[in-house]
Amino acid sequence: MRKTRPERRQGAAVVRGDLVSDSTYDQRLLDRRGPADWLHMDPWRVMRIQAEFVEGFGQLAELPQAVTVFGSARTPAGSPEYEMGIELGKRLSEAGYAVITGGGPGCMEAANKGAAESGGVSVGLGIELPFEQSMNEYVDLGIEFRYFFVRKTMFVKYSCGFITLPGGFGTLDELFEALTLVQTGKVTSFPVVLMGTEFWGDLIGWIRNTLARTGKISARDADLIHVTDDVDEAVRIIVEADRTRADRTRDGRRSP
Template sequence: MKRTRPERRQGSAVVRGDFVPETTYDQRLLDRRGPADWLHMDPWRVLRIQAEFVEGFGQLAELPQAVTVFGSARTPAGTPEYELGVALGRKLSEAGYAVITGGGPGCMEAANKGTTEAGGVSVGLGIELPFEQSMNEYVDLGIEFRYFFVRKTMFVKYSCGFVTLPGGFGTLDELFEALTLVQTQKVTSFPVVLMGTEFWGGLVDWIKSTLEGTGKISPADLDLIHVTDDPDEAVRIITGADRSRSPQRENEKESVQGTVSDAQ
C-alpha cells in the first residue's frame, strides 16, 4: 500500500512530511500575534519578497502579448463552464495571445488546455496554500509564488486584459482588483470580460442598481465591464482594446526618441 505524506509547494521548493510547516508564508507575514522578536524578522522577509519579484520578472519578461483568465478551481471537467474555458483558451491562442491562469484545476486547467491544444503559450502562476493544489498538466511555464500580492502583480504586469470565468471568492477578488486598477487608471485600455451572462447577471444587476444607483460608482464605470457567453466576442473585445493601445504606444515611443534627440 502506497504511503501518503502531506505535501506543499513553497515557491520553487516542494516539502513533504515533517517538513511541511503549520502555516504559509502569507500567514506568517500578515500575523502580528506572538513575541515581539517575531516582528523583527520582517526585514528579512523583504529579501524573500524581492526574490519572488525578480524570479517572476525574469521568467515572464519574454512572454508574447498575454491575456489572464480567472475562474473557479472547483469546476469539474466536462461541464459547460469547463468547456467554455477550453474554447476561450483556444480562441485566445489562435488570436496570437499567450494565456496566463492561476495554474490550478477547474476553469484554470480548462483555459490552459484550450491554449495548449491550439499550440499556444500556456502559463500558470501558482500560489502556496494550506491545502495542496497541483499545477495542471497543460501548463508550459509554471511559477510558484509564496505571496499573493507578488503573484497579482505578475497577472497585471504581463497581461493586456482579464477574462473571468465563473468562480468563487478568489475569482471575485481578482475581478474587483482588476476593476479598481482600471477605474483608478493605474492601468489603461485594459478590458475586463465576464464570461457567463447567467452566472454574472445578478452581480452586474446589483452593481448597476446599488453601486451606480446610489452614486458609489459613476455611470462611466459600468463601461469597464463586458459580459458575454461568446468566446469570439471576448477575443474581439481584447483585440479591440489592444489596437486602440497601439497608437498610444507608438506616440510614447516617438516622444521618448524625440527627447533623446533633443538632449543630444
C-alpha cells in the same frame, strides 16, 4: 503500499511529511498576533519577497502578448464552463496571445488546455495554499509563488486584459482588484470581460442598481465590465483594446 504523506509547494520547493508547516508564508507575514518576533523577522522577509519579484520578472519578461484567464478551481471537467474555458484558451492562442492562469484545476486547467492543444503558450502562476493544489498538466511555464501580492502583480504586469469565467472568492478578489486598477487609472486600455451572463447577472445588477445608483461608483465605472456568453466576442474585445493601446502609443511617439 506507502502511506500518502501531506505535501505542500513553497515557492520553488516541495515539502512533504513532517516538514509541512501548519501555516503558509502569507499567513505568517500577515499575522500580527503573538510576541514581537516579527519586528526582527520582517526585514529579512523583504529579501524573500524581492527574490519572488525578480524570479517572476525574469521568467515572464520574454512572453508574447498575454491574457489572464481567471475562474473556479472547482469547475468539473466536461461541464459547460470547463468547455467554454477550453474554447477560450484556444481562441486566444489563435489570436496570438499567451494564456496565463493560476495554474490550478477547473477553469484554469481548461484555459491552459485550450491554449496548449492549439499550439499556444500556456502559463500557470501558482500559489502556496493551506491545502495542496497541483499545477495542471497543460502548463508550459509554471511559477510557484509564496505571496499573493507578488503573484497578482505578475498577472497584471504581463497581461493586456483579464477574462473571468465563473468562480468563487478568489475569482472575485482578482476581478475587483483588476477593476480598481482600471478605475483608478493604474492600468490603461485594460479590458475586463466576464464570461457567463446568467452567472454574473445578479452581480452586474447590484453594481449598476446599488453601487452606481447610490453614488458609490460613477455610472461610467459600471461600463468598465464587459459581459458575454460568446467566446469570439470576448477575444474581439481584447484585440480591439490592444489595437487602441498600440495606436495611442504610436501617436504619442509621433507627437513633437
